[in-house]
Amino acid sequence: MAICVLGQRLFMAMSGHQIQLATLPMKKYSTDILVCDFSFVPQMILITDRNVCATIRGNIQKEMRMKSFLGSKKLAIALLIILSLACIIGSIKDSEAYYHSFWFVGILVLLSLNILVCFLNSRRRIGSYLVHLGILVILSGGVMGSLMGFEEGVNLREGEIASLLHSNLKIKLHNFTIERYPDSSMPKDYKSRLTIIEDGKEVKTKTIEVNHPLIYKGVWFYQSSYGQDGVESVNLNVNGLDWTGRLGESFRIPKTSLVVKPVQFLFDFTLDGGKAYSKSEEADNPAVKLDVYDGERLKFSQWVFLKFPDYHQREEGIKFRLTGFTAIPYSGIQVVKDPGLVVFWIGCCLFLAGIVSSFFVTVHGLQLSVHGYKKNKIVNCEPTTVNGYHSLE
């Protein structure tokens, strides 16, 4: 005995006849053919008509192909769980290489195959198609970008021209400005006026700032950071006398035979194992190293700290002070080419269209779901009433 659902029609077949019981009022109907064995659902009726049987059997086989392992929902669920766990581990490791590793990519490949096979084998609602197609397209876009794109960071000082490793284009920085908020050192805005040079010719010029990149022939130039990696000049005060000059420039202390030369400047002086270096580019502990000569002979060297003027004064009678400095800023430009970008966006749009359209599709009526089968006989099924669910399935 069987109740058979074919498309939207609910059949009852008995003694060679098939009687259409009802047309289910479903707008979009995704589940296919379900035939239930009477041993589980007592009110079912056996189909004895051979032709009906053959049609149903054919449809069942189509249904069963969908249940193949690669296209199965259970694989999808297993992969979603595995992917989630993999991401959790990755977030703790916090290494980007992890996400490009063979086995992480392998999970994504399996998931894509699963979606593809499921897609090809079953009839679904349009929303479901779009959502899953969108995911495949997004992943493709990501792959294209990884394989065919590049990313490079360049630091430029004003007036400098830089070449790129991955492209024939060159960048010239005309000027770089930083605007800070009045009562803090936090930057309000920083911009670079850049020119792109191609084959020796200036082809595009634009002032870029964070969130507003320059785009030329698919290559994007971003204002990504800034810093200071040198000083143009230092301001010293020696025994009350002010002096400003470059590193390596020397001056004589009046009424003495001593000559002072600033030779090294560190923004954030730190001592580690006897070696001095700058911990960061922030001017947290500015210091200058002075070489003091008596005639031609180097008498001594001394570090002078802007924030600690009395620290480590060596020579009695001479007070060295670091009163200021002029830093040379550099602009941090990020250069990116991503050929997969448009594909990525298309995938996102498809996905969104799918989700939103699913939201507006309602399902009503009777749905018989198959949960297990043996050869051509469905052995376990469950009739459920579906009402008003905005279904994404």
Place this chain on the structure above:
Amino acid sequence: MHSSPFFIIALIAYGLSSLLYLTQNRWGTSAAIAGVIIQTIGLVIRTVEAHHLPFANLYESILFFSLSIVFLWLIVGKRYKIRIVSASALLIGFIVLLLGLFLPSGYKSSTPLMPALQSHWLEFHVATCFLGYAAFALAFGISVVYLFLKEDTAILEEITYKSITIGFIFLTIGIISGAVWAKYAWGRCWSWDPKETWALITWLIYALYFHLRTIGWRKKKSAWIAIIGFLAVIFTYLGVTFLLPGLHSYM
């Protein structure tokens, strides 16, 4: 700060609303609406004081989060008129706002926006993510009630499903808008930083919710997934900020 009193009053309103909902719908709803209006006024004042919309740090995001929870409930869930569920929704809004107000004052001061955040994507991306979180928070509350009730109330499952669908849509838009913004600001759509990765994990768990339902994991089983999903939301929001900081940490 001039906005603080408004948030305290809103807090009281949400707490009252939750209690009132245990007895009857009308006063519960009135208190909730009052709370939403007062909290919104507070956020407007905060916007004027800070010179930017309230999406730039942890405090501001908690304020928006709690407002979204109650606001979404009033729009989507109130119509079901199930008092115990309304009470739990308002309770969640109350607790979130309470956490926000309990933050040390250092967190509450408004700082000017750094260049990376000076973009209209800020409002859009943060708002959509938090609206998603709010819908998931509601689904969580309803699922907890559902698990405690002895009968299988199909309506609770339906509201949960609707909430999660809304949340999933918002979270998807939130993640995609984040990717668009990241492309314009930093050059890549996706950097696998802890915040992005955990947003994806949260998204995957709710995708699991939908897929599990197709193999028969419905009713109370799916309620558990709704709860696990919300735990992921909490970790994405707060766990990552405090335990796995990176480019995305705005405290």
